[in-house]
Amino acid sequence: MVLAPCTGVFGLIGFSGRQGREAEMLALLDGLATHYGDDWWFGMAHAFAQNEAGHRETARKAIDRSMAAHPRNAHGAHVRAHVLYEGGEDAAGLAYLEEWLKDYPATAQLHCHLTWHVAIFSLGAGHLDRAWQVYARGVAPGASWGPPVNTLTDAASFLWRAELAGSPRDASRRSAVRDYATHAFPKPGVTFCDVHSAVAYAAAEDTAALEELSRLLRAADSAGRLAAGPVVPALADAFGAFARSDWEATIAILAPVFDQHVRIGGSRAQRDLVELTLLAAYLRAGRAEEARALLTRRHDRRPSVPVAGAA
Numbered sequence: 001m002v003l004a005p006c007t008g009v010f011g012l013i014g015f016s017g018r019q020g021r022e023a024e025m026l027a028l029l030d031g032l033a034t035h036y037g038d039d040w041w042f043g044m045a046h047a048f049a050q051n052e053a054g055h056r057e058t059a060r061k062a063i064d065r066s067m068a069a070h071p072r073n074a075h076g077a078h079v080r081a082h083v084l085y086e087g088g089e090d091a092a093g094l095a096y097l098e099e100w101l102k103d104y105p106a107t108a109q110l111h112c113h114l115t116w117h118v119a120i121f122s123l124g125a126g127h128l129d130r131a132w133q134v135y136a137r138g139v140a141p142g143a144s145w146g147p148p149v150n151t152l153t154d155a156a157s158f159l160w161r162a163e164l165a166g167s168p169r170d171a172s173r174r175s176a177v178r179d180y181a182t183h184a185f186p187k188p189g190v191t192f193c194d195v196h197s198a199v200a201y202a203a204a205e206d207t208a209a210l211e212e213l214s215r216l217l218r219a220a221d222s223a224g225r226l227a228a229g230p231v232v233p234a235l236a237d238a239f240g241a242f243a244r245s246d247w248e249a250t251i252a253i254l255a256p257v258f259d260q261h262v263r264i265g266g267s268r269a270q271r272d273l274v275e276l277t278l279l280a281a282y283l284r285a286g287r288a289e290e291a292r293a294l295l296t297r298r299h300d301r302r303p304s305v306p307v308a309g310a311a
Contacts, residue, residue, distance in 0.1 A: 003032070007045040009052065010149070010192070015265045017191065017227025022262065026053045040069035044076045051079065052268055054300035056086050072103075074110040081117040085269045088302040090124035093117065106138065112146025115139050116154035120269070123165050124304030131162060140173070141180035148184040153196040153266070155180065157273045160199050160239075164280050165306040171204075178204035188216050191228045192265040198236035199273070202243035210240050228263040235261065235274065242277055247285035254278045269303070276307050283309045 006012045006028065013025045026049040029042075036042035043066035051059035060083050067076045077100050084093035097118050104111060115138030122131035135158050137143055144151040155177045163169060181200040188194045194217060201210040217233040220226040234257045241249035254277070261274045275294065282291035295305065 004045075008048060009265060009267045009270075015190075015192065015227075017229065017263050017265075019260065019263055022049075022052045025049045026055075038065065038069065040066045040073065040076070043069070044073060044079055048079045048082065051083050051086060056083060056300070059083050074104065074108065074114065078110055078114060078117070081114065081121075082267060082269055085117070085120070085124075085303055086301055088124070088304050090121045090304055093121040094125065097121070107145045109146065110150075112139055112144040112150045112154055115144075116150075116158060117269075119158055120161070123161060123306040126306070128162065128165060128167055131158075132167070135159075135162075141176050149190065149193055152177075152181055152184055152193055152200070153270065156196040156199040156203070157270065159203055160273060161276060161306065163203075164276050164308065166308040174200075174204040178206055178209070182209065188213060188220065191226070191232050191263075194232060195235050195264050198239050202236075202239040205243060207240070210236060214240075228265070229260070231257045231260040231263055235264070239277065242281060245284075247281045250281040251278065251285060251287070251290075254281070268301070272303065276305070279305070279310060280307050283307065 007025065008014055013021050013028070018024065029046045029049045032042070033046060043062050047059040047062035047066060050062060059079070063076060063079045063083060067073065067080060070076060077097070081093055081097055084096065097114060101111070101114060101118070104114070115134055119131045119134040119139060122128075122134060135155075139151075139154050139158055141151055141155055144155070146154070159173055159177055177200045181197040185193050185197055188197070194213065198210060198213055201213065214233050214236045217226065217236060221230050221233065226232055234253055238250050238254040241253060254274070258274070258278060261271050264271070279291055279294055282288070282294065291310070
């Protein structure tokens with residue numbers, strides 16, 4: 001009960017806004033490992049921290065042990081999906097989650113987010129039509145039974161990533177997510193959600209809403225109330241520039257703060273939204289060498305790169 005709120009990418013450390021939060025999380029759990037032994041819950045939490053810190057094979061062994069002890073643990077299935085994602089194992093991830101989700105109720109807490117993972121695996125495998133079908137039945141506002149934080153962030157990020165992968169723009173889908181963001185998170189306060197609200201506003205070309213959000217975020221930062229710092233309004237501005245097809249402005253805003261996006265919270269898989277946007281901006285601006293340099297920085301990762309033109 002004491003440890004659980006500190007763990008995970010949405011926990012007290014995950015949402016702390018600190019640059020070194022991933023290493024901090026792993027250090028905390030490493031120090032407790034001998035006390036928990038083979039406990040399935042601790043193994044799941046430890047595996048997630050290991051995976052986010054770049055220790056994928058160690059995490060794979062830990063989550064395998066945890067799931068052997070409790071195969072129907074949804075959080076464990078989630079961690080296994082992240083391990084497979086980090087290794088670029090899209091086909092394996094799809095097969096695993098589609099089988100695991102057969103007996104998991106749509107009303108359960110993690111159904112939306114696990115379905116998002118299925119959609120993201122489908123994008124990575126190049127199955128755009130399948131990805132949209134999955135999105136429509138379990139991620140989109142009105143179809144998702146998940147908590148608002150998952151519905152907003154998963155829907156907004158999937159729409160953006162699908163378009164980066166080559167899907168045509170769909171105004172009705174964009175408007176639906178924008179409307180959800182406006183209703184569920186009318187005021188900023190949860191940084192990870194604020195960034196995804198910015199994505200929703202930018203995608204829907206709601207300039208007024210995006211500018212107001214950016215203004216509020218800058219005011220909060222100036223007052224010392226934004227734990228993640230100026231990277232948050234910078235991301236909002238970068239998504240706005242990208243939506244306007246201003247590739248050079250996107251790069252000018254995003255590249256200087258790119259190394260700080262860990263501060264907004266969320267997993268590596270979720271924050272790939274930022275990396276893929278910068279990659280797409282480089283490609284569309286004709287700056288292929290910088291695009292290649294960005295990808296070579298993935299020293300401990302091998303996730304797929306579903307961005308049109310990246311190949």
